Amino acid sequence: MNYQSSFDRLKQKMNAGSIEPAAPTENRSVPNVPVPVQPAFYDFALFPEYKEFTTMEWFYEKQNYTKNQFLKHAGASDATVELDGRRVINFSSYNYLALANDPRVKAAAKRAIDDCGTSTGSGRSITGEVSVHQEFEREIADLLGTEDAVVSVGGYSTNAFAIGYVCRPQDMIIYDELIHNSALSGCKIAGSRRFSFPHNDYEALEKLLVEHRHKYERVLILVEGVYSMDGDIPDVPRIIEIKNRHNALLMVDEAHSMGIIGPNGLGVTDYFNISGKEIDILYGSMSKAFGTCGGYVAGSKPLIAMLKNYAPGVLLYGAAPTPANTAAGLETLRIMRAEPERARQVQANAAYFIAKAKSVGLNTYNSKDSGVVPIMLRDSELALWMSIQLFDRRICTFPMLYPIVPRDKSRLRFFINTNHTKEQIDYTIDCLVENLRVAPRSKGVM
Ligand SMILES: Cc1ncc(COP(=O)(O)O)c(C=O)c1O
Structure with missing residues (x-):
């Protein structure tokens, strides 16, 4: 039954007097006295978060x-x-490789503006696709040895929304306790059951999988290539071995590892001499070594097809990465490989x-x-x-x-x-x- 026909039927019944129209609100028995609401719920100046900020300001002044x-x-x-x-x-500065001011990177960004303007004008699946999006994706997938990749507008949002799309309430996410806030936001979006394990404690990770794996459908393990607070690198080959035994998925956040670690500076796959195919989801931010803005996910063709076509916040319901940002990222990627x-x-x-x-x-x-x-x-x-x-x-x-x-x-x-x-x-x-x-x-x- 479609909406129009049920609506029409409802109108007919009302006309025939078999349904009384709803009474106007003021005639219903709603209490007339407004319920008192504390100012702390509608005055920003009284929000505890703001008080925390002013306390910090006071401390600086004092x-x-x-x-x-x-x-x-x-x-x-x-x-x-x-x-x-x-x-x-x-x-x-996140600009580890000093490429944000490199003349070649700046020239690539300027060319992209001259060719395509400052904005693509819409989301990529509508009319917002430009050639640098496709070139960046092909080249990052080639570098990492994955089947495909997707580039998106923000680093934080790409991480959060990719996790939020891949996992659902019937799934489980297990993450290292030092994981970045963007991944934690992803866990909230997903609504999955969440567990953290002590930093780099792979026995604790395994124990969680033994105890809980069977109760959930998809299980996603989240680690970083380089932890942004401690500057250490997890034992990725060991985590791959664990996740394979438990049929779980592994996502590595390469925000601080891509472009920096490994004999060629090409991230965890270079550092451990493994193929990107061994990691289910390779995520990276373009605001660090890439010297621009945006995020990418590299992985299998099915994963990237789903993220590109269905994941809100990755490409869907949002603008395309700007031509200039993407061209800068592409040029940086080429320089990273060459130098x-x-x-x-x-x-x-x-x-x-x-x-x-x-x-x-x-x-x-x-x-x-x-x-x-x-x-x-x-x-x-x-x-x-x-x-x-x-x-x-x-x-x-x-x-x-x-x-x-x-x-x-x-x-x-x-x-x-x-x-x-x-x-x-x-x-x-x-x-x-x-x-x-x-x-x-x-x-x-x-
Ligand atoms: C580990 C990690 N992941 C993701 C992000 C988000 O990246 P972006 O700065 O591109 O939004 C950051 C940013 O600081 C980060 O440190």
């Missing part, structure tokens, strides 16, 4: 700290950056940073072979204080505090760039040591 967030930068941001008119050594020395230099700089830090007793935690190096300070106030002292000495790095990490794992995080020099690293370690000697005692405020 300590006489200059806030170094949201400062305008001029020029490109790689090993150094000009922030509010001051040139600083930059350990806060592995850029990634090797990131690895060498990180190894130098870690060795130097360890030689003076600093704790770089689990970081190894990647471009992310934490300096563990284990106290939020100290980490915040230290980042401000370093900024005063023209070194830009940000503190990672609760709730991003547990309070006792507060740290400074350093993103290592291919253009960092030994002198910049030496100076930074010296400043860290000098400041630690005079650091105030934590007041336990944060």
Whole structure:
């Protein structure tokens, strides 16, 4: 029965008097007195989230700290950056390979604008498809050894919506406790049963699979190629072996591994010398080594066909990645393949940073072979204080505090760039040591 015919029948019955029309609202017995609603539910200024923000502002003011967030930068941001008119050594840029300002990448983006404009004007499946989308997808799939790939508009959203599409309430997602927030959002969208396992604890992962695998349909395991807080690399071959035994799916987030780790800098498949076909879902962000914006998923033909045609937020119900962003990503991809020395230099700089830090007793935690190096300070106030002292000495790095990490794992995080020099690293370690000697005692405020 279609809508029109049932509607017509309803009208006929009402005309015949067999159904009374609904009474106007004001005549129903609805209480006239409005239910009191606390202002905290409709006044943003009273939201606890805003109070948290103002407390942080108060803390900065009380300590006489200059806030170094949201400062305008001029020029490109790689090993150094000009922030509010001051040139600083930059350990806060994702632009690991310094390609965001490469003349070839900028020229590719400009060409794409000249050819196709600043926007494709619609979603890809309608009229928004341009040749650089297809070229990027072909070349990333070729690089990773997968059957196909899809490129999408945002890094965070691609991760969240791909997970949210692949998994459903009758499925289970098991993730490393350090997984990125975008993956956690994906888990919420999916509505699946969720379990986390302690960081890199594969026995715990296996135990969860033994206990719960049989109760669910699809099971997705989520790990990162390089963990964005600790800078370590999981044992991907071991996870593949585990997931194969339990007929589960594996998704690896390559945001911080693609373009950086491995003998050729081409991510986890290069690092472990495995084929991309062994990993069910390879996700990457284009805002890190790719020096632009967007996200991609590489995998089998059926996976990519489903994501392209049905997954909301990947391509469906949203705009296509801009021609300029995609062309920049494509050019970067080609440079990454042609110039592995850029990634090797990131690895060498990180190894130098870690060795130097360890030689003076600093704790770089689990970081190894990647471009992310934490300096563990284990106290939020100290980490915040230290980042401000370093900024005063023209070194830009940000503190990672609760709730991003547990309070006792507060740290400074350093993103290592291919253009960092030994002198910049030496100076930074010296400043860290000098400041630690005079650091105030934590007041336990944060
Ligand atoms: C591990 C990880 N995954 C995904 C993302 C999201 O990527 P994007 O910055 O492109 O939105 C990030 C961003 O910081 C990340 O660190």
